[in-house]
Amino acid sequence: MDAFNNLMYGFGIALEPINIAYVFGGVFAGTIIGMLPGLGPISALALMIPITFAMEPSSGLILMAGVYYGAIFGGSTSSILLNAPGVAGTVATSFDGYPMAKKGLAGKALAIAAYSSFVGGTVSVIFLMLIAPLLSKVAVSFGPSEYFALMVLGLTAVVSLSDKSLVKGLIAAVVGVIISIVGIDMQTGTERFTFDSVQLLDGIDFLVVALGIFALAEVFYMLLRGGGGKEAPRNAIGSLKLTRSEVKEIAGPVGRSSVLGFFTGVLPGAGATIGSFLGYSMEKRIAKDGDTFGQGNIKGVAAPEAANNAACTGSFVPLLTLGVPGSGTTAVLLGALLVMGVNPGPMMLEQRPDVFWGVVASMYIGNIFLLVLNLPLIPLIAKILDLPRPLLLSLILIFCMIGVYGMSFSIFDLLLLLGFGLVGLGMRLFGFPAAPLILALILGNIMEESLRRALQISGGDWMTFIDKPISLGLLVIALLSLTLPLFKKRLKKKVAPDVAN
């Protein structure tokens, strides 16, 4: 009953009127930040540090945590409606969310996103509360070898994400890795493929590529197909209601992805983006109708949304129990806590239980707020799709530009965005899938870095990946996930002609 008492203590703090106000303010601001392109949770939090400076530490963290998970919650909106992800963690949501919106099911997609986010957020808070101290061991058990294996496992999803032509999917993935390793090589400090441009030293930002290849390419594609406003007005929003069978259908994916997302979040360096991709590709493989992922399958919205919110909460585990940030966002949170005079770490649970339990309790409240706040807003926000086509197209363009410029303040990145938009258009026209490219872009350089780090530690001995049980296990799963579908296909092929005959 210990956790229960602690939680009650936490609710005592989180339910103070001022803290309720902070939770509400935090998740509200977060939702808006998430919807707006260009202002990811990292910069938003860094800019908030001066505001939280004078606050009680528990209130400060409650506010900032609210902004963080609120942003992940709200980020799905622009992914679904405009194919323009507002934050990196919601890129995977656009794979099926945007096709749903195109079919006139925007309302349903947004509602599924909201419910799944809520469940993902809540399930992961329960985990955070019950087993956070134990999980710190899981977090540190992942060294470079284990990360390499995890990235390999993640990359095997390329196969299932390349829908029609495996060769084209693999080409897209190779290009994704090629983009990911541009810039200064962390392991040696060597410049690679920067063409002597200072702008490329830090590599190419993930969101520039994602916005270009998804949103901008989509605009170009619509222009080709006649964006002249001649198209009949769409019944844009559709119903918000889920049927009972739909609820049943997404229950499994949401549950699995919440757990998967949470554990991904616990691992330092993984986080919401990777979590959402892993959730998406796992469900695509498991689902009987996996082929329809990417064409507006509701499970394809539910899985990444549950996973990214769960991962967001999970990333508080290394922060609060070890005092080490697992991601850029939690690094800023750590900085803020230090400024407020709190040292997160193993001793924090004893020294500042008010901060830990207060934040945990506030997350329950925050998730409820988010759901209550977002559901009534959906019909309102989805109205954006009722705008005349020409206006909508230009607004999406402006959205992307602000998104990129507000992030890096770089004209060069705007031109890169244009370039990736044209590349994205070409990929669409010639049937190259975009998802493998994006996946490889996220995982590629982490894979390279951890491979080289692991070998540097082992003195060049490749056995390091097999000697460690976790890394061996992950590699075996990766191998199985590659070979099993092939066997299945072969079996099917053998059976199919017989039937035909």
Add this chain to the structure above:
Amino acid sequence: MTSLTLKRLSLFALPLAAVAGLNSAAQAQEWTPSSSIEFVAPANPGGGWDTLVRTMSRVIQQEGLADESFAAINVPGGGGAVAWAQVARDEGNPHKLFATSPPMILVPLAGASRYDHTDFTPVARINTDYSIILVAADSDYQDLDDLLTALKEDPSLSVGGGSAPGSMDHIAIAGLASAAGIEASAVNYIPFSGGGDAMTNLMGGHIEAVVGGAGEAVGQLGEGSQLRALGVSSEERLGGGLSEVPTYQEQGFDYTFDIWRGVMGAPNMPEEAVAYYEDLFAEMLETDAWREASDQLGWIDAYQNSEEFGAFLDQQQDQFSDVLNELGLLRQ
């Protein structure tokens, strides 16, 4: 909420500001800024430079030390190189400052920036942090000597740090190794994507030791922690949570390493403007608001005026190029 009311600087006004600045510099001894000051953090929000810039701006604003506001502007990219290239174009502008630290020396030495510290006007050194060596709490290494002896016998022992080879953490450990009679390039330095990442790997037993910033590590030390500090690179023992950590020198290794932070300005900034900022920052360091903020962030004041700071930077450049040379990483 102070930062919300900061008046944002108009880029259009910059040329005007520069002219105004030069005029007043010519006329009066007592120079004061004529528009808000663009204070550049050559990195994204959240890092060390950004924290310095925002904390300084906030304290100056809060205490009403300057008539014009300091506008924090982030110019990320290339470990600082993008911002440096931008400031270098603003010759003589007295309203443009940027935060700086050892990468100002190291990045150019590695050949990754066209501009080095001599292209800018040193304004003042503000404070410093030190390098620290950490091992896991249950490690066999009880002091620095144990670790360095082990390193000498088995150079494959992995020492993690939070930055690329040839940058701060690597120089810190390579210099120490060199002082202990180990070949600097023999240290198996493993770069991680940040100090936190390196410390997690140390806790998980994936590496033997970590070299990092003392300010960043202090939260990890103390009762019940999973890490232990073997030594700090300061000349004297540090206070607070680090008071029990011996220095390298105490343990017989004659080596110190400063992770200094300071402020530099556009090339050929008028002397009067430099004098104004020197005084302003010296005054800022005396305020309670600064005291409180820097205590919480683990910063140690280490003020130097423009001239001292300039000489210090030259000497740092010599020291770093020796180490980089020994590592074979010198590109210039």
Add this chain to the structure above:
Amino acid sequence: MTRLNTNQWLALVLALLAVAYLGMAWQIPTFPLPRPVDSDLFPKVLGFSLLILSVFLFFEKPTPIAGADEIDEEAQNGPLLLTPWARVIVTSLAIAAYAFLLVPLGFVLASTLLCVGLTAYYGYRRHGVNLATSLGVVLALYLVMTRVMDVYLPTGVLPF
């Protein structure tokens, strides 16, 4: 066999790119300290993978190009500036122009111009609604970013 199909053209282009990429990969300098895997290994592997994959692509039977049949037929025969491809090209040029004019003109002016201009170009005729919506959205974004979030955006010729 005289005419190459789409995949074969694509494969040739990709193969050329892969060769160029490999050429660059070979110029990555060796790190002075010995590394088990140096900076050049990954690029080399990637370049060869791309090369091999383009060979596979060369022999793959092309599937019909998605959406090719959906290209706006009516506009195809319309005025040159309004053909589908002209729309893409003009939009790209407008974006490039926006990138270069953003700082001198300022965020509000440049963004509003781009938004209003493209909307009108795409064929929206209610210019009043167009201007009001574009300006409204741009101003709202600008104010949220600069006033609430404290993010600096270029002001340009406008005083704020």
